Amino acid sequence: MKKLDRNGRHPVRLTLNGMPEEGFAEPRMLLTDFLRHEVGATGTHVACEHGVCGACTVRIDGKAVRACLMLAVQADGAEIETIEGLAEADGSFGPLQQAFHENFALQCGFCTPGFLMSLSEYLEKNPDPTVEEIKVALSGNLCRCTGYHEIINAGLDAAKALRERRQQTD
Amino acid sequence: MPDFAIPEAVRAEDGHVGRRLPRIEDRALLRGEGGFVDDVPVKKGTLHAAFVRSPHAHAEIVAIDASAALALPGVFAVVTGADMAAESDPMIVGFENPIDYYGLAVDKVRYVGEPVVAVAATDRYRAEDAADLIEVTYNVLPAVVDPVAACAPDAPKLHPRSESNCVSRRHFVHGDPDTAFAEAECTTDLTIRYPRNSITPMETYAAVVETNRETGGFDVLSNFQGPFSVHTVMALALRIRTAALRHRSPKNSGGSFGSKLTIFPYIVVLCVLARKAGRPVKWIEDRLEHLSASSVAPNRVTKVEAAYTKDGTVTGLRLTHWDDHGAYLRAPMPAPIYRMHGVSTNGYFIRHLEVTNHIVSTNKCPTGAVRGFGGPQLYFAVERMMQRIAVLTGRDPLDVIRRNLIAAEQFPYKAIAGSLLDSGDYRQTVEETVEQGDLAALKRRRDAARAEGRLYGIGYAACVEPSQSNMGYISTLKTGLERERAGPKDGAVASVTVSVDALGSVNVIGDSVPQGQGHQTALAQIVADQLGLTPDDVVVSLDTDTAKDGWSIAAGNYSCRFAPASASAAHQAATRVREKMARIAAANLNVPAAEVEFTDGKIHAANNPDNAIPFYRVGGLAHWSPSSLPDDVEPGIRETAMWNAPELTPTTAKDEINTSLAYGFGFDFCGVEVDPDTGAVTVDRYVSAHDCGTILNPGLAEGQIRGSWASAFGATFLEEFRYEDDGTFRSGTFAEYLVPTAAELPDIRLVHPTPHPSPYTRLGAKGIAEGNQYTTPVCIANAVADALGVEDIELPLKPAKVLAWVQAEEPPPSAAVEPDGDDALPARPTIDGSGEVQVPAPPEHVWAMLLDPERMARIVPGCERLEAAGEAGFAGAVVLGAGPVRGRFEARIDLTDLEKPHRARLSGTADGPLGSSRGEGAFELVAQDGGTLVRYRYSVELSGKIAAVGGRMVRGAARQLIDRFLRALVREAGGDADSGSSRGLSARLKRLVGGRA
């Protein structure tokens, strides 16, 4: 059993979008602050820090979670995916990004990383959601610009694109 | 999809304006490569700020002790209100007033969450540690939160220099309202209360400031949104030249909806803090700070009176407003009420109007800009009145709206209070909406629902949508004489610069400070069209820098300024570039400049496309070969338009003001159903139409409509900043201040009516972003009024409130049950309780226990230290809370009216980082069964953080603490304390069913 002292800065090693990253964190440092200011991955945004708004959603070992409700030291050894990892290998938009772009599904873009990462897991679990299902799935992410309509459409379009891609690879 | 989309505009085949062009902004944002303030790297050594905030609605600051904080490693500086008063001047507003505002509380705090001390440390974590160590001693004062009550002569007064909390009262008479009312066939009145809300952008306030030795001023990076007239306010407060306050805004801002205007007081405080700390200082406002102390729309009480004919024609209107601006006025407040003054009669032909504006201070968060800017409050009153008139005249509400609308042939129409309504055909818009939105089907739905006994109603609302504010309108709050002394104020200058470099690349910068609306895309479309290019050929950079950009006081993003103003400025700048390039090209093509056209990257003779020169060649000539240019053509290509509209004139001597340049028109109708079992209101159908003239990009425009719908839906059903009567703030987190999610938001049917472009803007475009803020709350309220036959509809429509309108009387309990609801007592902001407990000791012993600090220390839950204090009382430290939520409080209890060993009264206080508590109570000791029956009652109020974030649970937690105290009392007296409140409830449930529970 190892105790990490509150005053120390402890090494945290993790995989971020497939690349190894290392940084240091006091035990109380939130994962959001670690990703943004220690690693420099500022694509993940912070908007409430009490787990309601979903802007900071990232995938940890495949699961979409609130990065503001995790300590950096808890993520030691984890595989983390963020918005920065959603593009295709050639840098072009991935299916989720493309669907958001075509549907005008973002305005200020501050909540967008959370919506993308939530959908990124959700559409794996439920590849063909109904409108009602996708509304419920997105209810843990707040957006104040769009009114959600376009985000819902983008989610449906992305689901379709992902299904087609899966069929092609099968 | 989209089923009911705004169609692409029919324009020249190669035109880009009007097309649904996907956004340029997305390219970075969707890859996580946006540039928000917190994404911008800062200098090493930059400090982070945190604030100590008031837990009280109203209190004198007796003392501030920051010594422990300053002793903490990593803490560099603290700034208090006294420092601000010494090192800065009060921040000015648009009229002389008795309020001194410095950004930090000086002498007194006036709302919960008010910043009291700023602290700078090496990181935000340490800054918060330091803030926790700063001890502020308060003397709590009575508070006032209701704007009408605040105007009473005996109300607690917020500002010592003011005679009343009503800091401004203005009375306006337009036409002859007295005669209109005296001669009216009918009159009626209605009082509405519009709640406090805002739109809480996802990105909070963010700023990085540092001193600039060269200028003696400051360099600031922040997400301030403008208007840049406020830049002057900051510089004056900091006692520096305006040019020495260099403000930059970053590439991206995470929404604002008005709120980021009022980051400016924080910028002033942070500048003083950075100077004191000797390092750059960064501050990212957190969500608790944002909800309690950033900015809100003023809540308002309005008494609306109407004179009308029996057929529903309105002949006169009286509006008496009490506009609640909270604790301080911050520029440009109290602007919202004046921004709407010119359209007080909405889109109706009403020629007699009387308006009385009370601008009121109360113990609540100060106000600022919020999308809709005075419109939701005004139109809620006017449109509720239209519905009332329909009810009172027995007419269809739509008929009342129709008959009063301004007729198409009356445009441009000078409204009685001064707005020059530029264009429109309101009746046509209504008819098109009724038709396309299928009102007939909705009425059939309502009739079918009502036939089944369901509570179903239809509501309507119309609104004039002002855009591009006249910078002079706030002067309407001054008297004519004061205006004359101050000099004329009018206009609204917008700036865009278009430049073409030596390889023909086009650069556009502007002062529109976007917060997500897609300005880059729209400006690229506009400029591309002028220059015969594609939007991809145009690079638009909308980060701003006051030291380098073209800008004027109106710069910024507010009041739907972009579509009329920035688009016009871009069009003008691009036109100038085009004219200049045409002249250079004309010399090469041997045709007159007037006969030159720009197509597909070429500049060519209009009648002979083959006689052409590439666009980039002309750019090259302007930069590489000034000698080859026509004699009167300056080298280089860079044109800055400072665009203004002559229609934006100053307030007249008769107080008439054309508050805005372009006025769109919106019309909505909806059907709602009320569930009589739960009080829940469901929006069954919602149809919305907006005529905003030329649409620049339908994708962007629809986003504004749907976004406005969403926030207006929130304002209608969920969103409210709640204050108790004593000023306690209750809406401190996103679990208290409820924002609609994808799951709650019904879809709307958008109708695209025939557009009526503005004759006063260069592209005919008007604003579109605020329409649903105006229509939706009152449209739904009118529908609920229709469903229930209720007159007083107050937002938000929380089911508990609606239930009380539906269910006249609640079924009483049977005789077997003793009610145990909080509402057995009159509603109070306090936590009240009473009860009795049997203690196995005679009254004399119990009495001695209660007055013995040593024994009390064993009884009081979480007591760390307790000593006798005063004549009869205790002082000490206690750790109080529920479960893991605990905080250390400095506590003081005084006993009075002692009648040994029978009864006494108690009063006490407890203060700590979690908040403050004040309470009073009494106990009585009655000898009974060899022991003592202790009867007690208490009343406790909690304020500060715990009240703001834990509202759902503080009552239960308080009950638990009292329970623990009583058990300990019984135990201390040697008894068996194993009887608690939850067990008491179990026993009641058991009695209830006669079995186990």
Next chain:
Amino acid sequence: MKPAPFDYVRAECLEDAVAVLAEHGDEARILAGGQSLMPMLNMRLVRPEVLVDIGGLPDLARIEDESETVAIGAAVTQGGLADWPDLTSALPVVAAALPHVGHFQTRNRGTVCGSLCHADPSSELPLCLALLEGEVELHSARGVRTVPADDFQRGVLTTAKEPDEVAVRARLPKARDGERFAFLEFQHRHGDFAVVAVAAKRSGDSVSLAVGGVADRPEVCHWDALPGDAVDDALNDLAWALGGSDDIHATARHRRQLVRHLGRQAIEATAAGGAGA
């Protein structure tokens, strides 16, 4: 909104956690999924000296199908339980309640036992524990004890768990043949804590109704028989007896109305079939 400083221990076994609690008692907090604790840490409502992270303990991440009960380890997430293939047959009321617990992202980390220990009076899982008369197994250096539901949750955010104890698993009785369940709640937004939540169980003539969001903890009322024409009066009395508070989300009166309305719907649903084994 940053936590106050604390030491952090990643427990490698249950004994680690027990040892830290034995040493630090009330000054230590168990961190499993963190979905209740972390917001309170960020707001500095909770300031522990040391956090003990048990989220990574594989022994605690198991759902065990015992003959009469299901044992849910302290590291089992709400999402993990929702994905358990036997959930609908073994614990139908939990299956019905889980989609209402926060959002899928919070269920991905939030644990079942964490929700029970947080003891929010409006929370769905404590309501299920109360209705099913489950129990919570507590370990400390002093030993192991099992606390029945009725004794476990004491009030707002308060349980019978002593400062040196860690909840290791919760046991919920499996649905028996003939038992019918229903779960309903009223919330302002999807994923919010319920204004009022009810869970009903019918077995033969007997009916139990658990109500959350009204009293300071979920309360269960049990009727040996509750004929259809007696339901409204019984629920009205229950509503009045439970009391309830006014807060910014609802009034005590509204809560009573929801007890009457949801209670009837839930009881009727169990009569009509409801969710059963």
